[in-house]
Amino acid sequence: MxxxxxxxxxxxxxxxxxxxxxxxxxxxxxxxxxxxxxxxxxxxxxxxxxxxxxxxxxxxxxxxxxxxxxxxxxxxxxxxxxxxTNIVLPNLNQGPTCKEYLDLLAVSKSPDFLESREFLLDSPMIRASASLADYAREVFQDDEPLLLALRKFTTKIFTEFKFDPNVTTVATPLDQVLKLKGGVCQDFAHLAIGCLRSLGFPTRYMSGYLETLPPPGKEKLIGADASHAWFSVFLPDLGWVEFDPTNDVMPTTQHLVTAWGRDYSDVxxxxxxxxxxxxxxxxxxxxxxxxxxxxx
The missing domain is CATH 2.60.40.2250 (Immunoglobulin-like)
Known part of the structure; x- marks a missing residue:
């Protein structure tokens, strides 16, 4: 494609x-x-x-x-x-549980695991906090497969937050986003990253574009697409797996990557x-x- x-x-x-x-x-x-x-x-x-x-x-x-x-x-x-076009989404029940993953992350000497750990650190726009950890903790139970928990957490943000470009700015801190329960794709990606890092899961910020399709029978408006943001988490044997909380999907062929980093300020x-x-x-x-x- x-x-x-x-x-x-x-x-x-x-x-x-x-x-x-x-x-x-x-x-x-x-x-x-x-x-x-x-x-x-x-x-x-x-x-x-x-x-x-x-x-x-x-x-x-x-x-x-x-x-x-x-x-x-x-x-x-x-x-x-x-x-x-042959992208296959992983089985959400495969891979380590949340606790198994955290235990492995703490001791693994794998170069990929070691490299991923830098995405646990605080970054200019995202700082770990107790409130962020508390918001996500109920989803990430010790015996829950991590992939399944990540997918459920994506749905949690999609369900509980409203897309509204008028309630936040590029500088709105995460504690305010959490209170407002609204924002744009950048806010939702930052929120997810902050929550996951607060729980100990390496997570990075993804920046790019999303193909949007017009309603049936309607012409596609030129220039109506937009920059987009989502997040990815490193998993053994799978690499960096992507999640889009704004649209409650796991990206495949319609998410086009421009850059990735610790948060928006890097890209x-x-x-x-x-x-x-x-x-x-x-x-x-x-x-x-x-x-x-x-x-x-």
């Missing part, structure tokens, strides 16, 4: 920006089930310098600086990806520093995910 993703980010400023430095995580990475066939990134005004690098987590990072005075900055990224689509620009700015984002077969 092949996809084309176009992600356009546009900033408008009150007064001209004289200089800006930026880093973008907008170029999809390769995974076991995904291959980025090609990608391009166009910036206007034209950068005086630009460079693609690989960050600590293996993500593609694009650095650029613009020195021409500008009141509008546009970053236009087009990527084509190939997604495996922010675009961040940087500007000089001048006035006291306000407006941001608009357009994302379009298309199956290439549908274009033929």
């Amino acid at each position: 092949r996809y084309r993703v176009r992600h356009i980010t546009e900033y408008k400023y009150v007064t001209p920006v004289s200089l800006c430095y930026n880093v973008a995580h907008l170029l999809p990475r390769d995974t076991l089930t995904q291959r980025c066939l090609k990608s391009s990134i166009q910036v206007h005004p034209e950068p005086i310098s630009q460079q693609e690098r690989t960050d600590y987590f293996g993500n593609k990072s694009f650095y650029f600086s613009v020195q021409d005075a500008h009141k509008k900055l546009v970053i236009d990224v087009v990527s084509e990806l190939k997604i495996a 922010t689509p675009l961040q940087g520093v500007i000089f001048d620009g006035g006291e306000g700015q407006t941001l608009s984002v357009s994302v379009d995910v298309q199956r290439l077969a549908a274009l033929n």
